[in-house]
Amino acid sequence: MILEINNLSASVEGKEILKNVNLTVKGGEIHALMGPNGAGKSTLGNVLIGHPDYKVTGGNVLLDGKDITFATPEERARAGLFLAFQSPVAVEGVRISTFLRIAYSNLHPGEKIVISEFNKKVKSLMKTVGLDESFISRSVNDGFSGGERKRFEILQMMILKPKIIILDEIDSGLDVDALRMVAEQIRSYLNNDVGFLIITHYQRILKDIPPQFVHVLVNGTIVMNGDKSLSDKIEEEGYDWLKEVA
Ligand code: ADP
Ligand code: MG
Ligand code: MG
DSSP states (O other): OEEEEEEEEEEETTEEEEEEEEEEEETTOEEEEEOOTTSSHHHHHHHHHTOTTEEEEEEEEEETTEEOTTOOHHHHHHHTBOOOOSOGGGGTTOBHHHHHHHHHHHHSTTOOOOHHHHHHHHHHHHHHHTOOGGGGGSBTTSSOOHHHHHHHHHHHHHHHOOSEEEEESTTTTOOHHHHHHHHHHHHHHOOTTOEEEEEOSSSHHHHHSOOSEEEEEETTEEEEEEOHHHHHHHHHHOSHHHHHHO
16 A cells, blocks of 8 residues: 655645655655654644645645545545544544444445454454553543553554555653554554554654654644654754754
C-alpha cells in the first residue's frame, strides 16, 4: 500500500494551516512527522482521516493511486487507512466490544463473526496492550485516561488491520513501559504492505521505533526531510534552527 500526499493545502475555521505538503508513505516504511507545537501536524492527521472540520484547499491524497481527497472517513477506512475513533461523542454509550465488532464488520463485509470468538480475541489483545479485561464492557470514551486511550488505539490497529497507520502523539501520556509495549506492537505489525506515519513532537518514541524517514513541519510546510539523524539533531538543538530555515 502507498499513501501519496501531493501539494496538500488545508484550512480550518477559514484559516489556512497546511501549505503545499508533499509526503509519500510506502508499505514497509516508518515515517516520523515532527515539528513544534502548532505547526499543523494534527491538522494533517485530521485532513488525512477526513475530519469534516478540515477543508482541503489544494492538492490531493492518493491511496494506491486512488484519489481519497474528499472520501468519507468510512471510505478511507475501507481503503486501508487507519482511523482511531475521532468523534468519540458519536459512539458514546457504545460498548467497546460492540464498537470494535461494528468497525471490523464494516471493513470486512460478508465475513461471519462469531461474537464469543471475537470477544475472546479482543480480550487476549487487551492483555497484550495492557488494558484490563473489564474494559470490554465499558463504553467508548467512558473516562479513559490518556494512556488507556493510546493503548486502545493500538488495540484497534491490531483488530482492524489497516495498511497505512497514522498515529498522532501516540507517545503522549504513556510511561516508559507502555511506550515500549507500543513500540513493540508497531514493530511487529510492520510488514511490506504496511506503512506508518508517526506524528510526534518529541524524539523519545523514535528511539524504540527508528524511522527511516523524518519530516519536519513548521508553519504548515515541510521545511526539511531527512533520516533518523534529523530527529537526533532535533533532540539536541530543538526546533529553533528550523524556524529560520522556514
Ligand atoms: P500541532 O499538532 O502541530 O501542534 P495543530 O495541527 O494542532 O498543530 O494546529 C495547527 C494550527 O491550527 C494551530 O494554530 C491551531 O490553533 C489551529 N487549529 C487546529 N485545529 C483547529 C480547529 N479545530 N479549530 C480552530 N483552529 C484549529
Ligand atoms: Mg499541538
Ligand atoms: Mg498535534
